[in-house]
Amino acid sequence: MAKNPGKKIVLTSDSTMMSSYHGGVMLGFAAIMPRAVLPQRILRSFFCPPVPAAGDGSAKIAPCGMRKVEAALLDAGFSRDEVMVAHPDHLEKAIGPETRIVGITHDDPMGKIAARELEDIIGRGPPHNRSSFLALVNHPLIREHRPRVVVGGNGSWEVMGENVGVDHIYLGEGESDFPEVCRKILRGEDVPPVIRGGAVPAESIPVNRGATVGGIVEIGRGCWRGCAFCSPAMRTVRHRPLQNILEDVRQNLENGQMDLILHSEDVLTYGSKGMETSEEKVLKLVKSVKELGPHTVDFSHMSLATVHHNQNLVRKVSEVAGIGSDQKYMSAWIGIETGSCRILEMHMPRKALPGDIGEWPEIVRDCYRLFDEESWLPVASLVLGLPGEKAEDVIKTIELVESLKDYTGLMLPLFFTTISGTKLGGIKGFGKDDALPEHWQLVGLCLEYNLKHLKTLHRLYSERMTAGPFVHAALSGINLVADFALGKYMKRMKRGEPPN
Incomplete structure (x- = not known):
């Protein structure tokens, strides 16, 4: 049998990114756990099952x-014979002696973003996402054929300064310069180890050629609020033309991805600039997507300040999306970040606009009341240890979270991590040894909040999940085990003590 020559350009990622997550993208957070706590077999079976593969070894769904x-590569003139989105379990069908470039997309390759504190807290080894990424970079076929390895995506900055066998780190938007980078590599020209891609005009963001993990459909990029620790805040605000968005929707639906997530940094500002919204364009967007017949529609991110200032728009979106009739709920990621107006003033001075910074805690509470009324499930982030944070600031956040404890959702406390290119990019990150007793109290409170709502979330989330009864039963069992196993850590942290 002839040896596979391989594709010139192979795009792929590791198994924690190339997963269907049983249709429930939140299950992907299990990849931040170490193998000693969550064995690989359990992760792969119940949380991060592989995406389906085509006969040629390509992935039928892939990250957006x-x-x-x-x-972008196909639009730039490369052919299907040269480019493949490859399934990580079938790289023998993609990588061969003619493969010159392996492009790896990743959101958190070294485990430095999502709940990084778990590694410090648990102390049981590296997380799955890091182990899986390093295993991919050192795949036998990559070591044998020695293509140039280029890492891009939202987490590519994590690889800077790491000696892990990566040839090039691509920062920024891939559609802008990556095709030319590939041409230079194929011509044997020098390419710098760190490449910075420029912004792509909204109308030039290409239409996908296949379905995406989670049914994610990008509607825009960038954020004008300028939070000092956040990388999207460094990007110019743009919104894609509606017809291009709908083409991406069709790609998903035609390939079986019936549950969609409309993605931008603040979906309610689609079609507008600055803090003002365009109700007409937002409702037309949601209505046009719904007319194509998806099972459910969710939003990826919303600004709480935008929600607060446009509560009637949220109610109209709920109506158009068919909450209570076509689908049980809608979900969205939101950033609370802190309950301290002082920290907001220091690092997020535009976050409450058009409201006042001093109103922030009440803005958050008002939004949660609205979410409850309209059957929206918020997944909220908190940032612990921002520069200058004091015990009294953390207490303000604790008080805010306490006031939200009866509203169903998730609360994710994240240690401040230095992200390259942001305003705080040169400042030391926050770690376990920096934590005050109040920080542990806050982490324990968030854990208590999440465990309280986990069963309800699983029941509601099952509307979007493709898993069978056995997997649902197993996840219910894992929920019970987690409740028991994490209880001792929760009690210790709520007393202001480190968990171990």
Whole structure:
């Protein structure tokens, strides 16, 4: 049998990114756990099952960013014979002696973003996402054929300064410069180890050629609020033309991805600039997507200040989306970040606009009341240890979270991590040894909040999940085990003590 020559350009990622998550993208957070706590077999069976593969070894669904890079390469003149979005379990069908470039898309390759504190807290080894990424970079076929390894995606900055066998780190938007980078590599020209891609005009963001993980459909990029620790805040605000968005929707629906997530940094500002919203354009967007017949529609991110200032728009979106009739709920990621107005003033001075910074805690509470009334499930982030944070600031956040404890959702406390290119990019990150007793109290409170709502979330989330009865039963069992196993850590942290 002839040896596979391989594709010139192979786009892929590790198994924690190339997963269907049983249709429930939140299950992907299990990849931040170490193998000693969550064995690989359990992770793969119940949390991060592989995406389906085609007969040629390509992935039938892939991360949205990877699909955009694939489309950019094809639009730039590369052929299907040269480019493949490859399934990580079938790289023998993609990588061979003619493979010159392996592009890896990743959101958190070294485990430095999502709940990084778990590694410090648990102390049981590296998380799955890091182990899986390093295993991919050192895949036998990559070691044998020695293609140039280029890492891109939202987490590519994590690889800077790490000696892990990566040839190039691509920062920024891949559609802008990656095709030319590939041409230079193929011509044997020098390419710098760190590449910075520029912004792509909204109308030039390409239409996907295949379905995306989670049914994610990008509607825009960038954020004008300028939070000092956040990388999207460094990008110019742009919104894609509606017809291009709908083409991406069709790609998903035609390939079986019936549950969609409309993605931008603040979906309610689609079609507008600054803090003002365009109700007409937002409702037309949601209505146009719904007319194509998806099972459910969710939003990826919303600004709480935008929600607070446009509560009637949220109610109209709920109506158009068919909450209570076509689907049980809608979900969205939100950033609370802190309950301290002082920290807001220091690092997020535009976050409450058009409201006042001093109103922030009440803005958050008002939004949660609205979410409860309209059957929206918020997944909220908190940032612990921002520069200058004091015990009294953390207490303000504790008080805010306490006031929200009866509203169903998730609360994710994240240690402040230095992200390259942001305003706080040169400042030391926050770690376990920096934590005050109040920080542990807050982490324990968030854990208590999440465990309280886990069963309800699983029941509601099952509307979007493709898993069978056995997997649902197993996840219910894992919920019970987690409740028992994490209880001792929760009690210790709520007393202001480190968990171990």
